[in-house]
Amino acid sequence: MKLMQHMYTRHKEKLSRWAKIGSKAILASFIGLILISCVTPPEKPVQTFIASDVPSVLVVTSNQSVERYRLAEDAFMKTMHDTNIQTINLQNNHAPVETIQDAMNSNHYDVIYGIGAKALGSIDHIAPEQPTVFSSVLNWRQFQQQPNYYGVSSDIAxxxxxxxxxxxxxxxxxxxxxxxxxxxxxxxxxxxxxxxxxxxxxxxxxxxxxxxxxxxxxxxxxxxxxxxxxxxxxxxxxxxxxxxxxxxxxxxxxxxxxxxxxxxxxxxxxxxxDLPTVGRQAVIYVNKLIKQQPPAMKVQFPAGxxxxxxxxxxxxxxxxxxxxxxxxxxxxxx
Amino acid sequence: MHSKLKRIIQKVSATVLLLITFACASAETPLTIYFYNPEININRNSILKHKFDQFLASFGNYQFQPVNDQATFEQLVKNEPDALFMMSSWLFHSLKDEITLQAQLVGMKNGSAYYKKLLVVDKNTSTSNITDLTIASAGSKKYSLAVLKGMQSGHNLTPANADQLLIVPKDVDALLAVGFGMAQAALCTEDSFEQLNTLYKNQYDQLKVIGRSQVFPRLTVVASNKPSDIQDQLLTLIDQMSDTPTGKIPLSILGLDSWTHIENAESFYKTGFQLSQESRGGRKP
Structure with a gap:
């Protein structure tokens, strides 16, 4: 019984020491979080990852908070490499055309990847000639006449x-x-x-x-x-x-x-x-367009x-x- | 006021830590089967966990835990000697020099514990530029490239660039991707290719095989070379999954009919599996 009491007292002392350290750490983290939130700028719609002498791709997503768009974009970003990628999220963006135009004025892009109808519609408005790949666009047939547009349709064959x-x-x-x-x-x-x-x-x-x-x-x-x-x-x-x-x-x-x-x-x-597969199909299209090898099919069915x-x-x-x-x-x- | 608040926070923190410590000590840790298979890409970890846990629940304190990435899984294999591991034999073979675990069970399908991978293309595809083709595969990039590199063929089948691999969820997707032009070649199992013959003969007839892999053992259950009693019980349960309706469903999701013992694990490394004729001999739940 004495042993148990002794063990309990020692355990309690140890825990008390940890608790002191823990409470200080919690307080410090809390203050840190407040400071970080004060100095972090608000989220920008445009994120840039630019390096030199490598091809550049602009990824325009209609709304990154929508899962079907996000899954394709995530798989694209994960699979695409050796490329400068700039992303634009059009979520809550009431001037999508201007946002894309600004990005295109400040950089040259070899290919644009548009995810969702809002993204593709906006790209089409300012860059109908630009090599473009699209996915998650239900009304993709209306963009079929654009000579440099390629994409993945929404439904399985x-x-x-x-x-x-x-x-x-x-x-x-x-x-x-x-x-x-x-x-x-x-x-x-x-x-x-x-x-x-x-x-x-x-x-x-x-x-x-x-x-x-x-x-x-x-x-x-x-x-x-x-x-x-x-x-x-x-x-x-x-x-x-x-x-x-x-x-x-x-x-x-x-x-x-x-x-x-x-x-x-x-x-x-x-x-x-399967939307991650759609994102990976887009990578294959983009790579072909970067190499100026026009893909054999203008629009593919989703492969997964x-x-x-x-x-x-x-x-x-x-x-x-x-x-x-x-x-x-x-x-x-x- | 400040020091009083500090004391209260300290007391509350101490109590919470104490409670957590006691809770952890009192709760029995379940025996875990960790799962990772780079041979398939289909995202169904949640249903696998659900169906395996449903099957295991009535037998004891066991759990099934799929793992998403190879590095994490390899760490678990090296650092969790009490667990069981369900993994592709290809991965097990690549880890065999680093671990002391042993292959205990192997999956069976259509009476065979082995499978072969094939590289198939459209009948009209020229074999002069195979390294430039887009290859659809349900395996991870690392696995697919390793299989392609080891294939027996009159041609070099390794893609010129790893980006030519289109990773799809399952073999049937890879095969149909060739049929509908999303890829020019498919890396698939011989079983899946033959299944396409039954399912969609017109598509099957449009394809030809241009490469064959060596024979691989199917999905493998790996454990300590001297399993404890509880590990042994769990191995027996897994071995007998096909005997119960709740066990059949997770087996089917894995693409298997049943499991069988690996009688001589030593020969696994040298000449392949030596399979027991009595797959359920020895162990009882």
Whole structure:
């Protein structure tokens, strides 16, 4: 008992000494933090890492606080080397064109990498001739005419998506897709891929968002799953998205989606672009442009996929899941 | 007033430290399986941890801990002799001279504990400029370059520049990247290439193999050469994962069907694994 008391007293003395040191350190850190915050200038939208005699790249991001932009930019910065890189964050920037113009006036850039529509739109406004690489731009087709613009599109290749559906659910043979005229070319590619993959695709074109409810019953008849693509007419509102998922639930049919966002709505399988891979694809484009070797393809599909699987839906709809495909999954919803 | 406040802060700090000390002393440290695999790039550490911990929870105080970078993992391998390590055999082989740990289990897929890497290109790709191609690979850059360098081929397959490697999450991405023009070559396992044949024959038919690696053992579980009782129990649990539904899911996520013992670890370094015919012999949970 005495020994324990002695040990306790010694332990207490030691702790008291540490506590004195600790409290002084905490106080010093606190004062230090206040001083640092007083002398640190406010964050600038433009960050420069310039050295001489090496190629220069300007990276313009629509909003660095948005994960889908940040992941691509981080992977780009991590992979790109032997290059001077200047970054511009257009978050809360109400004069993006002027900001980019200022940067271009003060330095020469071999290539610009624009992430997001705000970034690419602003670059296009002042530098339509400049060798430019883009990613995370949904309406990239409107920049297709620019001779020196190259980029990575937002959605995985339709054939890759369909192949993955088949890989996960070998019993799913008949798919339905709802689309509008914007996606006619994509659906044409998908029909070809389905023939190659031994799948049947029931493609239903709709003209206006109002038509959706009319065609939804057809969509779930004689089909094993609904393939939900990013279509501006089909998915024109949250209301329409909810309507689709409610009908799918009633019909006990899985929805395979192309955007992670729909995992929350109850998609059974979601295949979206892996954004760090998109950033690395941009590096390959930029390196080719620096070497003045024009890339063979002006716009590429994302090369990496991110897959989310909802096991609750798999069970609820009694789907036959190929367990070998689980080595491709990033997220499991249970 | 100031000295009174100081005394209060000191007392509070002392109490907090005391509580932390007691809490640490009373809590039993779980036996950890550290995981790192540079052969795949897919970001799924959170689901691996979740599914492994779910499987291990009912058997004892064990935990699964994926590690993001090789340097941290190597430090753990060198400094945590009580832990178990799940790693690529390639990495284990590269560390073998620096550590005293021993390969205990190896992963099995389709009845084989081995795999080969292939370099595949589009059928129409000329083999005269292979070193200039963009190569999609699911492995880390260091691993991919090492595999390419060791490949048997009539050509030099090492890229002229490491920037020509496009790191993608998984083999199927690498293969489809060739099919859709994002890369001109894919570094993938023989299993994945054959899987493409079943999955998407048209794409498979467009590709040709231009390089083959040596045979590598699959994912390996490494532990002390004289495992303690608790380490032995955990090794047995891992070995028997494929027998339970909660064990099958994390195994499938790793791309494996089961594990098997490495009977003669010495020969691992020299002639490869000698696999036990009775993969589950000896250990019981």
């Amino acid at each position: 339709p054939a890759s998506q369909l192949a993955m559906f088949k890989h996960f659910f070998p019993d799913v043979k008949r798919l339905t897709v709802l689309f509008s005229k914007t996606n006619r070319a994509l659906v044409k590619q998908a029909l070809k891929a389905c023939r190659e993959l031994g799948l049947t695709l029931n493609a239903i074109e709709i003209d206006t968002p109002r038509d959706l409810s009319i065609y939804l019953d057809d969509a779930f008849n004689n089909t094993d799953a609904l393939w939900l693509i990013s279509d501006p007419v089909v998915l024109d509102s949250t209301k329409n998205a909810r309507l689709i998922f409610n009908r799918a639930e009633q019909a006990k049919r899985p929805v395979f989606a192309t955007n992670e966002f729909f995992s929350e709505y109850g998609s059974t399988l979601t295949i979206s672009a 996929s991110k897959i989310s699987l909802n096991l609750k839906k798999v069970e609820s709809y009694q789907l036959h899941l190929n367990y070998d495909a689980l080595d491709s999954v990033n997220d499991l919803i249970e």
